[in-house]
Amino acid sequence: MSEPIWSLGLMSGTSMDGVDAALLLTNGEEIAAFGPGAETGYRPGDLTALAEVAKDWRRFRPASGMAAEVLARAEREVIVHHAAAVTRLLAETKIAPEAIGFHGQTVAHAPDEGWTWQLGDGAALARMLNRTVVWDFRSADMEAGGEGAPLAPFYHFALARHIGAAAPVAFLNIGGVANVTWVDPSKPSPEAEGALLAFDTGPGNALVNDWMQARAGAPMDRNGEAAAAGRVARERLSGNAAAAFLARKPPKSLDRNDFSAALHAMDGLSVEDGAATLTALAVDCVVAARAHMPSPPSRWLVCGGGRRNGTAMRMLGEALAEPVEPVEAVGLDGDMLEAQAFAFLAVRTLRGLPNSAPGTTGCAAPVAGGRVSAP
Numbered sequence: 001m002s003e004p005i006w007s008l009g010l011m012s013g014t015s016m017d018g019v020d021a022a023l024l025l026t027n028g029e030e031i032a033a034f035g036p037g038a039e040t041g042y043r044p045g046d047l048t049a050l051a052e053v054a055k056d057w058r059r060f061r062p063a064s065g066m067a068a069e070v071l072a073r074a075e076r077e078v079i080v081h082h083a084a085a086v087t088r089l090l091a092e093t094k095i096a097p098e099a100i101g102f103h104g105q106t107v108a109h110a111p112d113e114g115w116t117w118q119l120g121d122g123a124a125l126a127r128m129l130n131r132t133v134v135w136d137f138r139s140a141d142m143e144a145g146g147e148g149a150p151l152a153p154f155y156h157f158a159l160a161r162h163i164g165a166a167a168p169v170a171f172l173n174i175g176g177v178a179n180v181t182w183v184d185p186s187k188p189s190p191e192a193e194g195a196l197l198a199f200d201t202g203p204g205n206a207l208v209n210d211w212m213q214a215r216a217g218a219p220m221d222r223n224g225e226a227a228a229a230g231r232v233a234r235e236r237l238s239g240n241a242a243a244a245f246l247a248r249k250p251p252k253s254l255d256r257n258d259f260s261a262a263l264h265a266m267d268g269l270s271v272e273d274g275a276a277t278l279t280a281l282a283v284d285c286v287v288a289a290r291a292h293m294p295s296p297p298s299r300w301l302v303c304g305g306g307r308r309n310g311t312a313m314r315m316l317g318e319a320l321a322e323p324v325e326p327v328e329a330v331g332l333d334g335d336m337l338e339a340q341a342f343a344f345l346a347v348r349t350l351r352g353l354p355n356s357a358p359g360t361t362g363c364a365a366p367v368a369g370g371r372v373s374a375p
Helices: 048-055 066-091 122-129 139-143 153-162 206-216 222-228 242-247 271-292 310-319 337-350
Strands: 005-012 018-026 031-041 099-110 115-119 133-135 169-174 177-183 196-203 300-303 324-326 371-373
Touching (some): 005 337, 018 337, 048 066, 066 115, 122 133, 133 337, 153 337, 206 222, 242 271, 271 310
Antiparallel strands (some): 005 018, 099 115, 133 371, 169 177
């Protein structure tokens, strides 16, 4: 087995609130050590062009004239702020990574149409940092018939082994969109048949965040306080847009805005009742996901910002038969887990190992995705 190397992973999610950077010592199969991590938050005005592109991305595919200029500025914003996140983290440690895993910034994701769009030129980042950058993790998977997402499951497999899981476990990531990975750690490798089943469950934080922004001028329902004070309006959830997606067999993935119509169903509700109802929708989708799993997981380990929402965690605990815990319960860092995943995937790409498989994205066969750009 290859010797481990230090790799640095970068992640900026669909909430676009900052860049996570994390160091990981790995050979792409096992985790030898977790290095430090840091979040670099965006300040007001940092992402003016990117926000414009994300708000109306159809205007920029393809882009010409003024739209092309805005798109170029957005691309520059992504690169500059990711480079700053790397520089900040490396200034705080003596670790020198041999690779940087760069996810880029997702603007839109349309697996049904066979494409996904992440802004961020890895070759430009490699030149800026004078380091090897591994990037464009999704394209090869989609070319092989996959949905290009989710990409963290291979890392989840390594984590399940690392924590000594003896029975299947579910990693639930609650970001803007929620996704789950069912892991059978007894299998020999993540690409082995039956080792992994991964898919997006439905909305995560995005709908609640949009509701709070529109109705209360707040970026989120901090700790689920608004939802805790509200009543779930179950009648508003009947016949919602999630039904067809929930019935679909995985693998399957979503765009952040695929369930935005659910917001209109909240019209007339108080801030608190709308937050409670949208939180319940996200939980309902997770519960529905359990039916697709080969067997019930022994526990649910929750990462992503949603694990800090006390109301969502309480609802999940009440709705699921198995224990529901934040990943910190097993000694993992829920803030840095996705950034660590791209550090892990970068090493797998350098070694020519698969990063996705039929059970994670629906690709025809295991795919070794990612591009490598030398400085």
